[in-house]
Amino acid sequence: MAFGRSSRRKRHVDPVTLKILVAGGFGVGKTTLVGAVSEIRPLRTEERLSEAGRPIDDLAGVEGKNTTTVAMDFGRITLREDLVLYLFGTPGQDRFWFLWDELAQGALGAVVLADTRRLEDCFAGIDYFERRGIPFTVAVNCFDEAARYPADTVRAALDLDPEVPLLMCDARVRESVKEILVGVVEHAMEMSAKSRQPATT
Numbered sequence: 719m720a721f722g723r724s725s726r727r728k729r730h731v732d733p734v735t736l737k738i739l740v741a742g743g744f745g746v747g748k749t750t751l752v753g754a755v756s757e758i759r760p761l762r763t764e765e766r767l768s769e770a771g772r773p774i775d776d777l778a779g780v781e782g783k784n785t786t787t788v789a790m791d792f793g794r795i796t797l798r799e800d801l802v803l804y805l806f807g808t809p810g811q812d813r814f815w816f817l818w819d820e821l822a823q824g825a826l827g828a829v830v831l832a833d834t835r836r837l838e839d840c841f842a843g844i845d846y847f848e849r850r851g852i853p854f855t856v857a858v859n860c861f862d863e864a865a866r867y868p869a870d871t872v873r874a875a876l877d878l879d880p881e882v883p884l885l886m887c888d889a890r891v892r893e894s895v896k897e898i899l900v901g902v903v904e905h906a907m908e909m910s911a912k913s914r915q916p917a918t919t
């Protein structure tokens with residue numbers, strides 16, 4: 719009897735854990751995105767934006783913002799019972815660039831968040847992942863106040879390679895963020911399958 723029972727019991731499978739970076743310019747919604755999907759209380763390293771930082775911290779579009787990430791955000795989401803993502807949100811300001819190489823180690827892929835009001839702020843993130851061959855997708859965080867543009871217009875403005883997916887999202891909404899994360903995992907898998915195929919030329 720005992721044998722029969724245990725054979726019916728579901729076998730425990732250790733989930734695959736993948737590391738995903740969430741990058742993008744200052745105030746684009748990285749901390750918000752990690753907080754929206756994380757099933758653990760996200761670790762945040764927020765500091766108050768001070769009067770002293772005012773000349774450097776351009777708040778146009780996010781005037782209500784009074785904190786900024788100074789090291790990273792960390793969160794976790796179980797996409798499927800056998801697939802867990804660890805999310806690392808990067809600091810958005812240029813003065814924290816020195817942290818990026820640490821954060822990027824072992825990353826399977828990345829999401830570059832973009833705000834159409836300050837598209838140029840995500841160029842540095844895109845360049846970074848392109849140069850290191852880390853698969854990434856671009857997610858436009860559709861702020862209520864920002865004008866909407868067709869995906870192709872944004873792609874052209876960013877000069878994205880055709881294979882890089884571009885999606886629209888609301889960083890505050892769990893389901894919307896989940897879609898973005900599934901997208902980046904799928905894209906990274908495709909890229910890795912492609913790189914294993916023998917060259918055809």
Ligand SMILES: Nc1nc2c(ncn2[C@@H]2O[C@H](COP(=O)(O)OP(=O)(O)OP(=O)(O)O)[C@@H](O)[C@H]2O)c(=O)[nH]1
Binds near residue numbers: 745782863887
């Ligand atoms: N309306 C709207 N507001 C948002 C959205 N995403 C984020 N916000 C707000 O925008 C501000 C910036 O969000 P954060 O998540 O702190 O941005 P961040 O990219 O982590 O910023 P840094 O770490 O300073 O680079 C916050 O006040 C959020 O509440 C969005 O999709 N729509």
Ligand SMILES: [Mg+2]
Binds near residue numbers: 748749791807
């Ligand atoms: Mg942040």
